Amino acid sequence: MTSATEPLKDLHQLHLDIEQAQGELNRGPKQIQARKHISNKKETALKEFLDNLIQLKMFGDSKSLDLKTLENKLESLAAKLNIASSNREFNTIKDQIKADEMAKSVLEDELLEVFERIDEESAKKKDVEQQVEAAKQESTRFSEQFATRSTELGQHLEGLSEKLKVAEKILPSEPLADYRRLVFKKGAKAMAKLRGGACSNCFVSITAQQKILINTGEYVFCTSCGSLLYSDE
Numbered sequence: 001m002t003s004a005t006e007p008l009k010d011l012h013q014l015h016l017d018i019e020q021a022q023g024e025l026n027r028g029p030k031q032i033q034a035r036k037h038i039s040n041k042k043e044t045a046l047k048e049f050l051d052n053l054i055q056l057k058m059f060g061d062s063k064s065l066d067l068k069t070l071e072n073k074l075e076s077l078a079a080k081l082n083i084a085s086s087n088r089e090f091n092t093i094k095d096q097i098k099a100d101e102m103a104k105s106v107l108e109d110e111l112l113e114v115f116e117r118i119d120e121e122s123a124k125k126k127d128v129e130q131q132v133e134a135a136k137q138e139s140t141r142f143s144e145q146f147a148t149r150s151t152e153l154g155q156h157l158e159g160l161s162e163k164l165k166v167a168e169k170i171l172p173s174e175p176l177a178d179y180r181r182l183v184f185k186k187g188a189k190a191m192a193k194l195r196g197g198a199c200s201n202c203f204v205s206i207t208a209q210q211k212i213l214i215n216t217g218e219y220v221f222c223t224s225c226g227s228l229l230y231s232d233e
């Protein structure tokens, strides 16, 4: 470890902290959008669900009406049967009654099925409504939480930026230009700690010569990825 190690390590840590805070700040609006999107989708799903339920009930009503009409028809056919003037007329009415009874039976089965579906769907309504409410609450909760958090992060970043200006003063003018160019391009990846004699950004080992330079407090950039290296090994 050389005298340059600690300041470089602190400098790198500042870049890592800035990157982390900036990342959290940048992710916020996307996270807000994602939650709004989920909430909107749930609302659309509820609307579709309620529309389907209305359609199903209307279908049930129309089938009920068909059944009522058929029952009335059967009643009037039964009355006609009683006053049939000939055998032929009697048999014709009887056949008609038979056919309509069959249709009535089919209609009753259909209606039962529709009512069962209405019951099933109605039972789901509360759950679908709760899902919408939960998604809305989560969206609002996150937005409010992020509003507070973004203020905190903004202040935190201002503080870090001030500290960075001070920490960068350790760099002499020669590595400073390269360092600035790297920071602009790669953020915290502009710097790398040596791990097992290798750059922790690209894992390429440094040469014995570079090791000596680093140990004597020189500023050395990784020959592979360009990172400003420091060692606490």
Ligand SMILES: [Zn+2]
Residues within 6 Å of the ligand: 192, 199, 200, 201, 202, 203, 204, 222, 223, 224, 225, 226, 227
């Ligand atoms: Zn490297």
